[in-house]
Amino acid sequence: MMHNTEIPYILDVENLGKQFQLHLVDGRVITPFANVSFKVRQGHLFMISGKSGAGKTTILKCIYRTYLTNQGHIWYDSREFGRIDIASADENSISRLREQELGFCSQFLKVLPRVPALEVTAEPLIKCGVPRDEALEEAARWLGRLGIEESRWLASPITFSGGEQQRLNLARAFIAAPRILLLDEPTASLDAVSKSIVLDMIREATEKGITILTVSHDIAAIQELADDTFWLEA
Numbered sequence: 001m002m003h004n005t006e007i008p009y010i011l012d013v014e015n016l017g018k019q020f021q022l023h024l025v026d027g028r029v030i031t032p033f034a035n036v037s038f039k040v041r042q043g044h045l046f047m048i049s050g051k052s053g054a055g056k057t058t059i060l061k062c063i064y065r066t067y068l069t070n071q072g073h074i075w076y077d078s079r080e081f082g083r084i085d086i087a088s089a090d091e092n093s094i095s096r097l098r099e100q101e102l103g104f105c106s107q108f109l110k111v112l113p114r115v116p117a118l119e120v121t122a123e124p125l126i127k128c129g130v131p132r133d134e135a136l137e138e139a140a141r142w143l144g145r146l147g148i149e150e151s152r153w154l155a156s157p158i159t160f161s162g163g164e165q166q167r168l169n170l171a172r173a174f175i176a177a178p179r180i181l182l183l184d185e186p187t188a189s190l191d192a193v194s195k196s197i198v199l200d201m202i203r204e205a206t207e208k209g210i211t212i213l214t215v216s217h218d219i220a221a222i223q224e225l226a227d228d229t230f231w232l233e234a
């Protein structure tokens with residue numbers, strides 16, 4: 001077994017800071033956090049904790065580059081480009097990383113209407129070049145594992161309950177086995193059975209070497225599995 005110190009860092013967040021300008025209010029600037037630094041080892045489950053509103057989700061969104069950062073660096077040891085600063089990389093590199101290496105699982109569902117759940121789940125695999133039939137079969141496997149009834153697979157996920165939408169988001173995030181997976185409150189609206197399935201999925205993924213960063217208020221459940229916890233001070 002490898003000692004912690006022998007496992008390389010895959011992500012090195014250095015002096016990260018984010019500001020939002022509230023254009024629709026009075027133009028004021030808010031700074032949820034500044035000078036945030038942490039390092040994440042490959043294949044670890046890394047938990048970001050802290051008070052509500054401290055900026056935990058914002059950090060995940062900066063790493064996925066949904067948000068541009070205002071300060072600092074997000075050094076990522078990518079398979080395709082080597083060491084790259086996600087904070088300043090060009091859009092093409094970011095698209096490529098999102099397709100091949102980075103996954104994000106949001107608490108909320110954002111999908112096109114009328115696309116069936118099975119297709120929505122298979123989409124990340126199809127984008128990676130997996131043949132459609134194979135991708136749909138794999139999608140069925142994940143939806144089944146997460147307890148989404150087969151009768152719902154051809155419906156639009158817009159009609160799903162909150163917990164079903166969350167499980168579909170998780171299926172979509174795990175299906176393509178990215179190198180780094182960012183999970184925003186992965187167990188928030190789940191019952192006990194679904195929660196334990198998700199915790200098993202997280203455990204299996206890290207065992208395969210996938211690095212997971214998660215934000216969760218379910219400290220007891222996640223911390224038991226987490227290799228490291230970063231406390232974001234408000």
Ligand SMILES: Nc1ncnc2c1ncn2[C@@H]1O[C@H](COP(=O)(O)OP(=O)(O)OP(=O)(O)O)[C@@H](O)[C@H]1O
Nearest residue numbers: 020021032050051052053054055056057058059215
């Ligand atoms: N797009 C945005 N525009 C303006 N302000 C934002 C935006 N996104 C986040 N914020 C603000 O940044 C702060 C941090 O939000 P964030 O969602 O990252 O917190 P959090 O720590 O994840 O909170 P919670 O635990 O409640 O989910 C909040 O004050 C929020 O209002």
